[in-house]
Each structure stands twice: as structure tokens, then as C-alpha cells.
Amino acid sequence: MSTETTVQEKAPKAPAKPLFTAKDRKLITDPLDDDNPITVQVLGICSALAVTVQLKPALFLCMGVLFVMVFGSATISLLRNLVPSRVRIIVQLVVVAALVTVVDLALKALAYDVSKELSVFVGLIITNCIVMGRLEAFALANKPGPSILDAFGNALGYSVILIIVAIFREFFGSGSIMGFNLIPQGFYDMGYVNNGLFILPPMALILVGIIIWVQRSRNKKLIEAN
């Protein structure tokens, strides 16, 4: 499963498929840095923090979000001229809820232990603001093609942050990555102790804060006026 995600991650960075114009590429690459859903748009934070204790559930959640966002954006974009704006929120929620139900049942069937670990957070993809936010901001006003790219890009931008946070938390918190122990037993014998703080929720927030710090010191135009 992990290899799939890494392949998807690299795909947008390899440029020059004639299929994508420069504008299309921007839709995918922008959310990775300049317009990252988590660190810049402040969308989808709840689940990003709660499931990042270990890398594996984080990867599964990323795939779920990717699936829901791409199909949700495509559906809403196709329906955009049919739905009156007064009821659009409910329509969006129902479309997303149906997709999330598919993800939930698929997880229960294929990876039951992960589904137990994610518990309510699969259901919470429905109200993951990143899904609704992109539907409102982009899919409602654009054709299906660009909407799918935008959804894909934003899901990747979301996944990147999730994966970084999860790697740090799992490595320092449990000394492993993807469940494989990376810190040799010798270290533990010498008195090394896993940092329990990384497993606790507050550390996820502080890590995201540090990621924002690093990103903004590289990318000065994102700095907020006080």
C-alpha cells in the first residue's frame, strides 16, 4: 500500500506530460507548497492531527481522502448547474457522505484492524473541511477536468503534511516507522527511551506549528501581517 502512495506523490513533480497544460500543472503543484490546504488554507486539520500517531493509519486516511475528494469533486462539478444554491450544502454533504460510506465499508472489509484504529475519523472525512472547502471554492465553479486536478492536488498537499507529521511522531514516539523498529536494541540498552510526548495529541499541534515555521521562513510571501 505504501508504495502506491509514494508513486502518486512523485507523479506531479515529474513534469511535461503534454496532456497537462501549465495551468493544469499549477492546480496540482500549488497545493503542495504555496497553497497547502493545511498550512496555508487551514483546512482539514482535525483528522490530520488525530491519526498521525503512526504512519500506517495516516496513509490509509490519505488514500481515503484522495478517493473522496476526487470523486466528490467530479460529481459536484457535474451537478453544479443543476443544484440550487440554497440546498447546495446538503447536496454536497450527501454526496460526500455516500462516498465516505464506501470508503468505510471497503476499509472494514479489506483492512479491519486499520479501520478499528481510525475509529470515528473515517466518518469524519465527511466534515473534513478540506473536502467541503474545495467543493465550495473550486468544484462548484469549474468543469470536471480542472476540478479533479484541484481535488487531487489538494489531497496530495494534505497527504504530504500528514506523512511528515506521522513519520516524526512514529519515529520519536515509538522508535519505528510503518511498524518496523528502526532504533537498534543497543540504544535502548544504553538507556535511550522513546519520547512519550510525541504520542500524545499536543505534540502533533506543535509539530505542525514547526512545519509552518519552516515553510514560511523558506517562502517569505506567506508570512502573515500581524
Add this chain to the structure above:
Amino acid sequence: MELVNIFVKSIFVDNMIFAYFLGMCSYLAVSKKVNTAVGLGLAVVFVLGITVPINYLLENYLLKPGALSWMGAEMAGIDLSFLSFIMFIAVIAATVQIVEMAVEKFSPSLYSALGIFLPLIAVNCSILGGALFMQERDYANIAQATVFGLGSGVGWFIAIVAIAAIREKIRYSNIPGPVRGLGMAFIITGLMGIAFLSFSGIKL
């Protein structure tokens, strides 16, 4: 006594923000001023207090395996729990809409105070999270579910008002550029979360 326990537990020990990160998006986006934070917090308490009991009834008389037995013995075998996401979110979206209209009619001043926050609440994760935790924890009766909903709302309210107050003060501090604003809000929330961890040892 059980009710008081659930109330205190859902405010401090299982705080929606600090223990589960639910409703983070609006928590970070709307916490720049104390006034707006109070408005949104009240709206969340209100909506959680209404939707959790409604979803509790749905869960127990419609969705749970065997919940349909009140319609007759032959319906007892039906399990509709795969519909729960759609039902919960539809109830929440509809309730928010109704609450919005009712508040507009009966209390225009409250309506103008809550303003745009009411519709936003439909997609606040803490509302759906409340419903899903209620489903997972299997509360014994509707009073417990209601108290849990209200307590979670109050916990969220306390969290957002506290961070709004800190952010109002911190505007006068000299923070390094890149971490100003959002970055600092994350780090402060983390520190507040560590403070709230001290409640987690309490057995109720």
C-alpha cells in the same frame, strides 16, 4: 451523579479540541477576536445539545442492529447501521438550517450575533464527531447522550474563548515573522493541550 460525571468528563478529560482535535478548522480560523469566538462557541453548544439527542434516538430506534424491533418481530433482524453517516449528517445539516430559521424568527439579536457562524457549523467536525462518539460509546439513555452533547459543546466553547483571549494579547508581542499568526496558534494550542492533559488522570 452519573450525569454530572459525563458532563465534567466531556468538558475536561475528553475535550473535543485538546483530546480529539475536532472542530479545529473553525477553531483556528475564528479565534482572532474574543467576541466572535464567544458567538461561535455558543452556537456550537446549542447545536451539539440538540443534534446529539436527535441522533441518539435515530441510532437506537432506526439504525442499530435490532433497533427496528419496535415495528414488529420480523423487522428485528434488520441492520441499517451502514446508513449512519448519511443519516447523521443529514440530521445535522437539517437541524442547523432549522435552528438558523428559528433563531432568526424568535431572537434577531442572537441571530445577528451568531451571524454567519450558524451555517458554518454544519461542517464543524465536532458536531458529527459528537454524534459518532455517542454511537461508539453506547450511552445508556437519552439524558446521558444530551449531557454528553452539551458537555462537549461547553468544552469546545472554553477552548475557543481561551485561545481567542491569548491571541488578542499576543498581537502585541514580537514574534518571529514566519511563525506569526497560524504557526503560533498551533503551538499555543499544543501547550494548552499539554495543560489539559493534567485532567486525563482523573477517574470519574
